[in-house]
Amino acid sequence: MLIRLKGGRVVDPTQGPSSVRDVWIRDGRVIEAPQGDEPADVVHDVSGKVVMAGAVDVHSHIAGGNVSLARQLLPELHVSEDPASAALPFGTARWSSWEIGRLYAEMGFTTVVEPALTPTAALHTHLELADIPIIDRGALTVVGNDDHFLKLLRDGESRDAIRDAIAYHLKATRGLGIKVINAGGPAAFHSGLRTFDLDDVVPHYGATSRRIVETLLTAAADIGIPHPLHLHANNLGVPGAVDTIKATIAAAEGRPLHFAHIQFYAYGKDADGGMTSAAEEISAAMAAAPNITADVGQVMFGPTVTISLDLMKQWSGKAYASPKKWTIFDGDAEGGGIVPFHYKTSNWINQLQWAIGLELFLRSEDPARMLMTTDHPNGGLFTWYPTILALLMDKELRDRWTAVLPEQAKARTGLMSLEREYTLEEVATMTRSAPAKLLGLPDRGHLGPGAVADVSVYDDNPDRVAMFTGARLVLKDGNPVVRDGKALGWAMGRTHQLSPDYDGAMDRRMTTYLTDRFGVGPSAFAVPDAAFGERENFQVEALLK
Amino acid sequence: MSADTKEQLAGLDERIARAVGLLAKARLPLISGLGADVDAVRAALLLAQKTGAAVDHAAAAHIAVELRVTADAGHMATTSAEARNRADTVVFAGPGAIDFADDSGLFATAETPYDWRGDRTVLCLGTGGRVPSSVAAVAATHLVGGPLAGRLGALKAIVAGRTVAGADAALTAAAETLKAARFGVVVVDPADLDRFGFELLHALVKDLNDTTRFTTLPVPASHQGRGANLVSTWTTGGRLRVGFGRGYPEQDDWQFDGTRLAAAGEADVLVWVGPLGPGLPDYATNLPTIALVPPGSGATDSADHVVIEVGVPGVDHGAVLADTVVDGFSFVPASAPSALPTAAAILAAITAGLATGAS
Numbered sequence: 001m002l003i004r005l006k007g008g009r010v011v012d013p014t015q016g017p018s019s020v021r022d023v024w025i026r027d028g029r030v031i032e033a034p035q036g037d038e039p040a041d042v043v044h045d046v047s048g049k050v051v052m053a054g055a056v057d058v059h060s061h062i063a064g065g066n067v068s069l070a071r072q073l074l075p076e077l078h079v080s081e082d083p084a085s086a087a088l089p090f091g092t093a094r095w096s097s098w099e100i101g102r103l104y105a106e107m108g109f110t111t112v113v114e115p116a117l118t119p120t121a122a123l124h125t126h127l128e129l130a131d132i133p134i135i136d137r138g139a140l141t142v143v144g145n146d147d148h149f150l151k152l153l154r155d156g157e158s159r160d161a162i163r164d165a166i167a168y169h170l171k172a173t174r175g176l177g178i179k180v181i182n183a184g185g186p187a188a189f190h191s192g193l194r195t196f197d198l199d200d201v202v203p204h205y206g207a208t209s210r211r212i213v214e215t216l217l218t219a220a221a222d223i224g225i226p227h228p229l230h231l232h233a234n235n236l237g238v239p240g241a242v243d244t245i246k247a248t249i250a251a252a253e254g255r256p257l258h259f260a261h262i263q264f265y266a267y268g269k270d271a272d273g274g275m276t277s278a279a280e281e282i283s284a285a286m287a288a289a290p291n292i293t294a295d296v297g298q299v300m301f302g303p304t305v306t307i308s309l310d311l312m313k314q315w316s317g318k319a320y321a322s323p324k325k326w327t328i329f330d331g332d333a334e335g336g337g338i339v340p341f342h343y344k345t346s347n348w349i350n351q352l353q354w355a356i357g358l359e360l361f362l363r364s365e366d367p368a369r370m371l372m373t374t375d376h377p378n379g380g381l382f383t384w385y386p387t388i389l390a391l392l393m394d395k396e397l398r399d400r401w402t403a404v405l406p407e408q409a410k411a412r413t414g415l416m417s418l419e420r421e422y423t424l425e426e427v428a429t430m431t432r433s434a435p436a437k438l439l440g441l442p443d444r445g446h447l448g449p450g451a452v453a454d455v456s457v458y459d460d461n462p463d464r465v466a467m468f469t470g471a472r473l474v475l476k477d478g479n480p481v482v483r484d485g486k487a488l489g490w491a492m493g494r495t496h497q498l499s500p501d502y503d504g505a506m507d508r509r510m511t512t513y514l515t516d517r518f519g520v521g522p523s524a525f526a527v528p529d530a531a532f533g534e535r536e537n538f539q540v541e542a543l544l545k
Numbered sequence: 546m547s548a549d550t551k552e553q554l555a556g557l558d559e560r561i562a563r564a565v566g567l568l569a570k571a572r573l574p575l576i577s578g579l580g581a582d583v584d585a586v587r588a589a590l591l592l593a594q595k596t597g598a599a600v601d602h603a604a605a606a607h608i609a610v611e612l613r614v615t616a617d618a619g620h621m622a623t624t625s626a627e628a629r630n631r632a633d634t635v636v637f638a639g640p641g642a643i644d645f646a647d648d649s650g651l652f653a654t655a656e657t658p659y660d661w662r663g664d665r666t667v668l669c670l671g672t673g674g675r676v677p678s679s680v681a682a683v684a685a686t687h688l689v690g691g692p693l694a695g696r697l698g699a700l701k702a703i704v705a706g707r708t709v710a711g712a713d714a715a716l717t718a719a720a721e722t723l724k725a726a727r728f729g730v731v732v733v734d735p736a737d738l739d740r741f742g743f744e745l746l747h748a749l750v751k752d753l754n755d756t757t758r759f760t761t762l763p764v765p766a767s768h769q770g771r772g773a774n775l776v777s778t779w780t781t782g783g784r785l786r787v788g789f790g791r792g793y794p795e796q797d798d799w800q801f802d803g804t805r806l807a808a809a810g811e812a813d814v815l816v817w818v819g820p821l822g823p824g825l826p827d828y829a830t831n832l833p834t835i836a837l838v839p840p841g842s843g844a845t846d847s848a849d850h851v852v853i854e855v856g857v858p859g860v861d862h863g864a865v866l867a868d869t870v871v872d873g874f875s876f877v878p879a880s881a882p883s884a885l886p887t888a889a890a891i892l893a894a895i896t897a898g899l900a901t902g903a904s
């Protein structure tokens with residue numbers, strides 16, 4: 001089938017300057033304009049509209065045991081109140097997988113990555129992801145805190161053995177990349193420690209956080225994982241954490257490394273130990289290290305819930321739980337901490353966190369290396385994205401928000417002096433081409449020939465919040481899935497994964513280990529196709545050569 | 546395919562049509578039981594959204610005690626593998642914990658990947674004098690009798706440094722045992738406590754974490770209770786019990802309690818989804834019923850009791866089940882594949898029948 005998107009202003013810096021032109025699609029892929037006068041089977045007239053590739057989110061907690069635990073902890077935070085239409089069962093069920101897919105798609109997002117795929121909850125996580133409609137999904141396999149890995153380090157195992165062990169976990173759990181959380185911290189928490197820094201040692205294993213990160217950087221490169229090691233660094237939320245980031249950048253020694261929700265580390269410390277913005281310092285450190293990427297983890301105001309495998313952080317964070325209830329789950333490796341939190345406009349620290357996030361966006365020289373996230377739901381819900389884009393694109397709007405900042409916050413951030421306004425092209429880079437490339441999804445995030453025909457069409461509305469909240473038209477694989485800001489029905493996307501090879505000896509070795517540990521062998525982590533019935537759920541992506 | 550199976554399948558369309566007919570005229574269907582695999586629960590929730598039904602589960606204590614306390618106060622918990630491997634102190638709180646340990650053999654091995662753990666200290670609390678027979682590598686066993694909730698309250702006070710009138714030596718020693726743990730786990734069956742007692746237990750465990758590491762291992766819910774509630778959690782945004790009368794899910798433990806809905810005459814048709822049991826509840830006698838049950842359940846088909854025999858997940862057909870391989874979900878292949886339909890397929894066929902208006 002030949003589809004023509006007619007007369008829109010195409011904003012896709014990967015294909016050159018923005019211009020009014022047609023986009024042609026055949027059989028779910030973008031193509032060059034056909035030769036001759038072949039008529040389109042379907043024409044979407046998008047004159048006067050802005051046409052972009054579907055947006056991509058690299059870090060949003062949308063599925064898995066800890067997300068469901070948060071749903072169970074806080075029923076009062078997501079009371080449903082609108083009937084679902086017949087075409088969209090559960091589509092208005094708040095915090096459901098169905099609502100997540102609908103809301104993302106209506107904003108023009110077509111691929112979203114869950115960053116915490118824990119091996120023992122791999123099937124659970126994938127079952128939830130498979131029930132998120134419309135969008136494509138992926139997930140990052142969590143490694144680095146489990147007994148098996150830490151013993152490899154303790155026993156001085158070879159680089160090949162470690163490569164194979166990580167490849168085994170990645171393939172078994174069907175992840176799209178690997179992530180490590182406060183490397184060694186959760187393991188240390190199980191043994192009673194309550195703080196953990198880059199050069200602290202995990203009890204009983206003799207490995208430092210630094211060594212875990214360095215080992216995983218090597219393994220990621222040896223396996224050929226396109227997405228850089230995704231790092232939730234030590235000392236999240238601690239004044240002075242900027243030093244941890246700088247030390248970790250140094251430890252990467254030029255190798256690709258992605259910092260998750262870096263806003264939560266862009267904190268300096270004044271003489272009294274109080275929090276200040278270190279956004280400028282972080283931006284300078286990143287400018288000098290082109291191997292580093294980050295997503296922001298922007299804080300927005302209102303009640304939310306923090307969901308993290310960083311047990312140590314959640315243990316200390318529970319003091320600020322609002323409402324006063326929380327859950328800590330000691331898992332087989334990390335586990336989870338669920339702590340409700342209310343970011344208040346009346347709290348100068350929360351205001352400062354908000355300002356620091358925006359500073360990071362605006363100070364980043366390259367929109368491809370500072371990506372938009374709220375670490376949903378940790379800094380705020382992903383539905384804040386249109387507001388964040390509006391704040392980045394409009395200095396006057398920012399001025400209205402910063403006018404009410406308390407003096408303590410104002411004195412500690414340079415946000416008010418930043419004049420920069422993001423262009424639509426920078427937005428397209430930050431929310432489309434850069435995250436797709438970073439995840440190793442070369443046929444997404446752009447509208448060049450061969451790209452998957454995931455396309456978002458927006459009104460060029462000066463009210464950017466309205467513009468990005470409800471896309472005029474969204475195509476998924478060339479098919480309309482959203483029109484006039486409303487999802488049309490439940491098309492189902494795919495979950496993208498890697499499937500690296502490794503030495504067969506690792507299969508035997510892991511079978512023995514998993515049998516000893518869980519009594520069941522490889523089925524402990526297994527995510528078989530049969531679990532999804534008739535659904536064709538997975539798509540394997542290429543490794544780096 | 547056996548002759549019997551052929552006969553069963555032959556009557557299937559007719560029975561599905563009768564089920565559709567019952568639901569088409571229902572004011573408030575009740576879908577319950579749900580001792581079923583993930584696909585069946587997904588299909589049941591879709592039928593509920595379609596018909597405005599109320600949805601309940603047979604594992605009442607899991608909902609009324611364990612999940613209720615999570616929503617009220619939060620909790621601390623761990624996995625069975627961590628309890629077995631890491632815990633140097635294991636508290637069996639209540640008789641259900643003893644039964645679980647001995648039935649599952651969870652602590653029957655001394656082996657652990659954590660070679661620093663050492664032998665286990667065992668504390669039996671409110672177990673009616675019982676101690677588990679299956680625990681290996683036991684350094685010492687302590688026994689504290691008396692009512693479980695009362696003992697938990699006293700221990701919490703002692704751990705917090707308060708003096709407790711009438712605290713005997715065993716209780717004081719028990720508090721010391723708890724505080725001396727490096728990684729302690731309380732094994733508890735939520736059915737042995739009401740929600741206040743269960744919340745008290747978690748308050749004690751949280752307090753203990755100020756100075757050491759402690760957590761709990763709840764005895765798994767019966768009849769796939771954990772799995773069914775999780776499927777509801779991601780599908781509707783909240784756990785069971787849930788009702789769809791307004792076209793969107795409303796979670797309410799009292800309003801959508803199946804036993805209450807039946808007794809009050811509010812529910813006017815029951816859809817019992819029980820491929821993994823339990824059998825039909827007593828109240829089914831007085832309600833038009835659509836029963837999805839395994840062969841040999843003894844349920845008899847009649848005008849307003851439609852009985853549809855379905856396969857057993859993990860036996861007749863492969864299925865995703867909870868807590869069978871590890872804590873959480875795993876795929877269990879069919880051990881004796883048969884042509885019996887899945888509960889999910891029957892529920893989907895009924896939903897489709899309602900959509901087309903066929904009856």
Ligand SMILES: [Zn+2]
Binds near residue numbers: 059115260261378
């Ligand atoms: Zn995160």
